[in-house]
Amino acid sequence: MAEIVASLVGPVVELIVTPIKRQFNYVCCFTSSIQSLKDEAEKLNDARAGLQFRVNAAENNVEVILPEVERWLTRANENQIITSEIEAEIPNGFLEYHGSQFAEEDIMEALRGRALKHKTKSSWKDALQQLKSSNPVDVPDILEEVYNPIKLSYKSLDNQHARSVFLLCSLFPEDCNVKLELLTWYIMGLGVLEGIWNLGEARIRVCSLVELLKSRFLLLDGNDEHWVKMHDVVRDVAIFIASQERLVDSNFSSIYWWLEHSYSDCNWTSVFPIERIQLPIVLEVPNLRLLLIYSGHWIRIQMHDQFFEVMKKLNVLSLTSLSFKPEALQSLKNLKALNLELCSLESVSVVGQLLNLQILRCHSCYSITELSAEIGRLIHLRLLDFSYCKSLKRIAPGVISSLVRLEELKMIGSFKGWEAEKNGKERRNASLNELQSLSNLTCLEIEIGDCTLAAEDIRLSSKIVKYEIIFTENHFGNTFEKGMYLELPREIRLGNWIHIFLRSTEYLYLKGDGSNSLDLAQVQEIKRFHFSRCSTVNKPVSTKSIDWRFGVFPVLECLVLENLPNLEEICDGPIQAAGSNSFNNLTSIKVWGCDKLRNLFPLNMAKDGLSQLKVLVILECSMMEEVFSSNDGEEGHITIIFPKLEYLFLKQLPSLNTFYKGIESIECPVLTQMWISYCPKLTSFVSSTHTGNCLHLFCNQKVYMLIV
Incomplete structure (x- = not known):
């Protein structure tokens, strides 16, 4: 028995006791490798249990147990106990790393090694505390196993x-x-x-x-x-x-730690206090170049007027949820980036004294009511962002035109009082004509309360690649870089700048009886189109000006037609679907309140142009008889396949008879939901001249159907 035990000790000791020296290699192994390590650990635990069983059996037979076997078992038991204690002390998620499992393994191994070496809980608890505080200077094993490999990766950055x-x-x-x-x-x-x-x-x-x-x-x-x-x-x-390197100091829980330490040599710092505290009157950090203070949405911290007096070198300041007087900022003459969010201050006129500013962002600062003439002195400004400052009602005339280096102007959710030029008459607010002075402008995001200003003829920077132009009260956020929201009154004339933006816009929300003045055939880059509440349009897209090499709306993904009571057809002529890319990327169609619309598309669109369609919703269209209409010369019976259609909703369509009278069958292999209600004439999805109700051809058995 002793020989058997001895034969097992060698390899088991080699596998478990001998530490595995690993490089902190981020590239290898994700979930599968982690599972593999767990499997290996279970095998080793099984080997230990098997060895313990054999030792117990040997002792029962009064056999001699080799000293190295007893020492190994004692060490293995200690290691298991220590591991359990360490895991109980470590916070949830402290050791997780999505890029590699080695950080977790190395930290655990270093802590276990320290505990086994010093034989006390305090040794590894001290190491863990230093690890949590990001300052393991007295823990060489953790430095060697964990920190040094990451530091080496950092140092290798040339x-x-x-x-x-x-x-x-x-x-x-x-x-x-x-x-x-x-x-x-x-x-x-x-x-x-x-x-x-x-x-x-x-x-x-x-x-x-x-x-x-x-x-x-x-x-x-x-x-x-x-x-x-x-x-x-x-x-x-x-x-x-x-x-x-005395470059960065940061603490994200207690302001008191920050106040108790010397920062005379610190360049960057950030503070994220979790409790309501009182800031010092003056912060003695003369070499500070970047300061971030974020007090959270539920805490508002008061700042003294002299707080920044010593920070003459400060270049970047970001404050969130702080209350302070604007005069506190006037000593920051070297400031280049100022980011204020949810801060309580009524005036920003003092900011006009910070002549080196390049970035000025005041986001959701609800107390700001005016951009005074002093802001026009910031001639180095590249970003001006006052988005969601809901109380901002006035921008002094001449401020915008003075910012000749401005690259990005953002005012969504705040100022709407743009005015027209008044032929020498005094204005109270900024005018759209001032934008013509911004030759470096690349981003323009503004709301305009007066819809008649859409008729202004202004020449904007040709460098603009991102824009959001809003002429409506109610608008929805979009994820596209180029978007327009237009609510147009009847007989409005649109200025050249509107037409230029329309040619490249990716998102268009169009509303009002003046919408018929647009040539939608020229809006070819659009990806989402929401057309709403226009009684003057019946065939909005003119096919006469279409370049059929590209087709109609070739990149359109989502089409919404809402409350267009006189809409008869989308296009005023035949659509060349095959080879033209017309509606080729359309994934969602939603139509409601279009009472004169008898059908949605010609049949050739169903065959050749809607292969990407996933969602089809039609409701409250009183005259719709079929979803697809026949083309001239279309003969015979065909099968229509919608390979990606997942959701079909038909409701309150009193005249709807079928999808198309000549369709033999319709196939939707991935359909998951079908809702049909208040469509009294719809007895079949195909022509009544064909046998039976072909729902079984329309969908698979997993479809959830509601038919009322």
Whole structure:
């Protein structure tokens, strides 16, 4: 028996006791590798249990147990107990890492090794505490196993700009989605990107640097392409690296920790207090260049007027949910980026003294009522964003036209009082003509309360690639970079700038009786079209001006036709579906309240142009007889296939008889929901000349059907 036990000890000890030295390799193994490690661990536990069983049997037979076997079992039992204790102390999610499982394994191994070496709980608890505080200077085993490999990956970056972005991301809270736009503003305000002087180029460079950091697994994907995340372990290392270089200090829970430490040499810092506190009168941080304070939506912190007096070098300031007097900012003469969100301040006229500002963003600052003439002094300004400042009612005349270097102007959800030029007469507000002075403008997002200003003839920057122009009270957010919301009164004439934007818009919400003045055949880049409440239109798209190489709405994805009582057809002539890409990308059609519409599309569209359709909704169209109409010369009986249709809704269609009189059958292989109600004449989806009700050809057995 002793020989059997001895034969097992060697390989088991080699597998379990001998530490496995791993490189912190981010590239290999995701979920499958983690499961593989768990499987191996279970095998080793089984081997230990088997060895213990054999030892017990040997003792019962009064056999001699080798000392090395007893020592190994004792060590294995201690290791299991320690592992359980450590796991109980570590917060949930502290060791998780989506890019690799090795950080978790290395931390656990280092903590176990420390506990076994020192034989006390306090040794590994102290190591864990230092790890949580991102300052493991007295824990060489954790430095060696966990921090040093990540630090090596950081040091291997030969791009200093990438290092700056990496350290900047550590200033945000744990598990935080970091907006790339914020990184761009902060990096630009710090002047990190030499040779780049405009926001567009800076944005491209920051995105490129983020991709580089992702490729090294120093950053992770965020919620979408506009966000990025940093794993907690990597963030701890970033803070540790930056604190050694006295570049960054950050604390995200207690303001008191921040106040008790000396920051005379610190360049960047951020504070995210979770409790209501009183800030010091003056913050003695003379070398600070970047400061982020976020107090949360549920806490509002009061700031003294002298708080920034010592921070003469400050370049970037971001404040959220703070109350302060604008005069507190007047000493920040070197400030280049100012980001205020949900802050309580009534006036921003003092900001006009910060002549080096390039980025000025006041988002959801509900107390701001006016942009005074002083803001016009900010001639270096590249971004002016006062979105969702709901009380902003006045922009002094001449302010906008003075900002000659402005690249991005954003006013959605705030100022709507744009005025027309009054031939020398004094104006109270900014005019659309002032936008003509902004030759560098690339982004324009504005709301205009006076719909007659759509008739203005103004010449805007040809560099504009992103815009949202709103001429309506009620509008919905969209995800497209180019969008227009137009509510047009009858007989309005549209200015040239409106037509230019319409040619490239991706989203169009069109409403009002003046909509018939538009030539929709020229709106060829549109991806979502919502046409509503117009009684003057009957055939909105003229096929005479269509270039059939591209077709009608070739990239349109979603079409909504709502309350168009005189609409008879979408196009005023035949649609060439085959080879023309007409409606080729359409995935959703929703039609309601179109009483004169007898059919939706010609039959050739069903055969050749709607292969991507997923949603079809038609309701309250009193004269609709069939969904698809026959084409001239169309003969014979055919089968229609909608390969991607998932949802069909037909309601209150009193004249609807069938989909099309000549269809032999309709097939929808992936249909999941079908709702039909108050369609009294609809007895079959196909012509009554064919046998039976062909619902079985229309869908599969998994379809949820409601037929009333």
